[in-house]
Amino acid sequence: xxxxxxxxxxxxxxxxxxxxxxxxxxxxxxxxxxxxxxxxxxxxxxxxxxxxxxxxxxxxxxxxxxxxxxxxxxxxxxxxxxxxxxxxxxxxxxxxxxxxxxxxxxxxxxxxxxxxxxxxxxxxxxxxxxxxxxxxxxxxxxxxxxxxxxxxxxxxxxxxxxxxxxxxxxxxxxxxxxxxxxxxxxxxxxxxxxxxxxxxxxxxxxxxxxxxxxxxxxxxxxxxxxxxxxxxxxxxxxxxxxxxxxxxxxxxxxxxxxxxxxxxxxxxxxxxxxxxxxxxxxxxxxxxxxxxxxxxxxxxxxxxxxxxxxxxxxxxxxxxxxxxxxxxxxxxxxxxxxxxxxxxxxxxxxxxxxxxxxxxxxxxxxxxxxxxxxxxxxxxxxxxxxxx
Numbered sequence: 001x002x003x004x005x006x007x008x009x010x011x012x013x014x015x016x017x018x019x020x021x022x023x024x025x026x027x028x029x030x031x032x033x034x035x036x037x038x039x040x041x042x043x044x045x046x047x048x049x050x051x052x053x054x055x056x057x058x059x060x061x062x063x064x065x066x067x068x069x070x071x072x073x074x075x076x077x078x079x080x081x082x083x084x085x086x087x088x089x090x091x092x093x094x095x096x097x098x099x100x101x102x103x104x105x106x107x108x109x110x111x112x113x114x115x116x117x118x119x120x121x122x123x124x125x126x127x128x129x130x131x132x133x134x135x136x137x138x139x140x141x142x143x144x145x146x147x148x149x150x151x152x153x154x155x156x157x158x159x160x161x162x163x164x165x166x167x168x169x170x171x172x173x174x175x176x177x178x179x180x181x182x183x184x185x186x187x188x189x190x191x192x193x194x195x196x197x198x199x200x201x202x203x204x205x206x207x208x209x210x211x212x213x214x215x216x217x218x219x220x221x222x223x224x225x226x227x228x229x230x231x232x233x234x235x236x237x238x239x240x241x242x243x244x245x246x247x248x249x250x251x252x253x254x255x256x257x258x259x260x261x262x263x264x265x266x267x268x269x270x271x272x273x274x275x276x277x278x279x280x281x282x283x284x285x286x287x288x289x290x291x292x293x294x295x296x297x298x299x300x301x302x303x304x305x306x307x308x309x310x311x312x313x314x315x316x317x318x319x320x321x322x323x324x325x326x327x328x329x330x331x332x333x334x335x336x337x338x339x340x341x342x343x344x345x346x347x348x349x350x351x352x353x354x355x356x357x358x359x360x361x362x363x364x365x366x367x368x369x370x371x372x373x374x375x376x377x378x379x380x381x382x383x384x385x386x387x388x
Contacts, residue, residue, distance in 0.1 A: 029382040031355045040343030041091030043364045048086045055080040059366030063094040064125040065109030075365025082126040092142030104130040113145040114176025115160030132177045143192035156181040164195040165226030166210030193242030200240045206231040214245045215276030216260030232277040243292030256281040264295040265326030266310030282327040293342030306331035314345040315376030316360030332377045356381045
């Protein structure tokens with residue numbers, strides 16, 4: 001039972017009396033405001049609140065990935081305990097990490113593979129200690145059970161699960177402290193998938209490492225790699241994002257390329273065939289950024305609207321349907337998007353007015369809308385009705 005259910009008397013969330021298959025929450029609680037960045041994990045999401053340099057999280061809390069004083073799931077945002085100075089945040093499968101204003105990183109939640117980077121494998125309820133030996137961090141990304149950071153010297157450190165070589169240190173041994181990614185420098189951006197990782201270099205080429213069973217490393221093989229390999233045919237990457245088993249980039253010409261798993265159409269090339277090298281996403285000509293989820297992908301366009309494609313079993317494409325799409329479809333009701341983040345089977349958008357809207361699967365309350373009903377179109381995330 002989610003926390004909001006325990007507080008039913010204090011909430012003002014009403015539900016229409018439409019048939020169960022068409023239940024839509026009617027939000028009367030105020031929206032969550034002052035969001036600076038937002039990140040969707042497998043079944044939880046987190047946002048940095050800029051006015052307070054703190055963070056709120058909501059959704060699944062089975063591994064304490066929300067960083068709250070509670071163990072229950074919550075369907076409205078809750079403040080992360082013992083965290084200040086947050087600049088940006090990254091939600092993984094069952095853990096969460098925040099980059100702080102002193103350029104260190106704190107993580108909390110599941111730690112069975114060492115993905116919190118604290119030098120042990122004990123789950124953490126709160127972000128009590130920084131990642132060991134890590135400083136001068138400029139960007140972070142969380143995978144299923146591993147985490148990576150870009151440093152100011154343009155190198156990369158990773159920690160956690162390494163069963164597929166996703167830490168990039170020419171090993172298959174897990175590490176509960178950061179290790180250097182071998183042979184990688186001049187990195188401009190990083191992204192972590194379920195069991196693989198990629199980096200965009202300053203020369204706009206891309207390197208990837210880790211699992212490759214679906215071709216997600218983009219080097220025209222399905223052989224995994226414990227060290228970075230070059231993605232074929234990419235020389236003008238501008239943005240990069242990884243899903244569970246697929247990878248995507250936006251190019252400087254504002255088109256997009258994807259590669260890897262395609263069983264739900266998540267590559268966007270009007271096909272269901274996996275691709276070992278990048279393929280062109282159909283119909284995208286003004287993309288500015290991109291994000292990839294479990295088996296779906298979304299892009300922010302220059303006009304601040306969104307397009308999504310791939311799996312739609314929970315309504316995560318936001319087109320008011322549950323039909324998978326092999327090519328991009330328009331997310332309904334979004335015209336002022338500032339960024340987009342794709343989770344396991346849900347999606348959230350940060351809007352220009354610093355609010356957020358989420359849509360898709362919601363069994364754990366991961367949409368933050370004050371209910372656990374799935375929704376096929378964007379719905380605004382609300383403030384928790386209680387101050388804690």
